[in-house]
Amino acid sequence: MSYRPYQHIARRKSRQIMVGNVPVGGDAPITVQTMTNTPTPDVEATLAQIRRAEEAGVDIVRVSCPDADSTAAHNVRSDFSTYHTFDFDPATGVPLGGFNEGGHSDESCWSRGQAWTIYGFALLYRRTGERHYLELAENLARYFLDQLNPDFIPAWDFKLPGGDDGLIDTSAAAIAASGLLELSPRFQGFGKAIVWSILI
16 A cells, blocks of 8 residues: 555556657657747747757657647648647758647547637637638538537547547537537537537
8 A cells, every 4th residue: 555645646548649759658658748838930949949858858849830820721621620730840840741649540530629629710710800710610610510420429530440439529529519609600509509418
């Protein structure tokens, strides 16, 4: 028996993924991760911060998108599904592509990431009044709604090979409902239906 049972951390079994050449989850060792806090358009400062983190022993360095327009340009696909993250070459800044650390595969669509994108652009429209953010949020919402199960609770990933595997994500449902309730009455009805499905 431990004198400090609060220090015992039971690791939940999870699926292992690769972030570049670094294994995360499953039986992989715990990794050290950080995120830059420089203004991303300042390429030199951001690269310098990445190099300092690497020298300090960080395994994974995440770089934030500089603004909503960059997120829209890189993380949102032409069908309005989304990537969880989008990587750039740290030395050159050249776009490398989108990834889905939370989803089934890089070209799949993690439902929770999709939900956060709906909510984020809906809030951005409310704060700025810029119509293109509303249109993007609505297109993201249409994609989400088109993928829903009849009970309005999404699968954990919308692009699973072989179809739905039965695993659902009520967090994605709640986040999406929050975003839908920010949109027009047409979408608010779906948001209310999702909330009701979570509650029953």
